[in-house]
Amino acid sequence: MRRTSMEGVACPVARSLDVMGDWWSLLIVRDAMLGLRRFGEFQKSLGMAKNILSQRLKHLVAHGILEVQPASDGSAWQEYVLTQKGRRLFPVLVALREWGMEHCFEEGEPRTVMLDTAQGLPVKPLELRAADGRLLELQDTRLEQEPPER
Amino acid sequence: MRRTSMEGVACPVARSLDVMGDWWSLLIVRDAMLGLRRFGEFQKSLGMAKNILSQRLKHLVAHGILEVQPASDGSAWQEYVLTQKGRRLFPVLVALREWGMEHCFEEGEPRTVMLDTAQGLPVKPLELRAADGRLLELQDTRLEQEPPER
């Protein structure tokens, strides 16, 4: 799948990308979050080669991001649904979504909004905040080795 | 660089991945956020082939994520520094970091924490919240076409 692997590297970003870092995986997860479940649905939505889709689905299942289930409509086919681990990628997708909206769209292009279903109002943009609630930018943070558990 | 392109597709996630979706780009941005600036620094940190690094740096500069500057130490070399657009990827990296921490580390493995520099305290995890502040999960949201500007 890839030539270099980051397995064993200490950086959590690198480890995430090791699993999710190829181009299609996140798009499959996005589609799964939109409710797609069937092989054919993914293939049609993404327009990707079936052999590659097959590879990626296996990869995502192997890593516990999707799981295979019997079809919900009673047919004998199977479906691919997100696990808890997969659903936890939601903030990653939202962050990518917000960045793309801000930096990859022209002035008057049609856009979508993400709404809170309960109220029907737009969600707040993702923000990094300090323990006391202050809004943080890159330059306000640093990384430190965590003291070992005891 | 890639065989398929998502240019012109309406999904902002797809557009983001079209720019940032290859494996190395986000790692370069991560390193840039950690303060790396020089070709050699990136190459040493990432252990990647120099020709590929060269390609990626050009790509990131072309997309306005990095910019080339004269070296800050007065030498004749140049440096690659994040633009505003590049720094805006911070939430994406933080989201990937949190997911990786949660799902790609073993029990007792040494970890890092992200601290708010001002207070020296760990930052809050990224959260998606409704307009009224309620914590939202995937299933609490939906996408809708934005009404056109007027």
Place this chain on the structure above:
DNA sequence: TCAATTGGTTTCATCATGAAACCACTCAAA
């Protein structure tokens, strides 16, 4: 029972990647 649909796998050409060699420019010291 037959034809269409679904969910793949196989095959093969092509593109991207990565390792190594090579090269030009800069810098510091002799």
Place this chain on the structure above:
DNA sequence: TTTGAGTGGTTTCATGATGAAACCAATTGA
């Protein structure tokens, strides 16, 4: 001011990943 090391690349080439198409087995509907 030459020289040698270091920096920042580019070129070349072998190899691996990708994608299109053909193929195939199982399921489903008519």
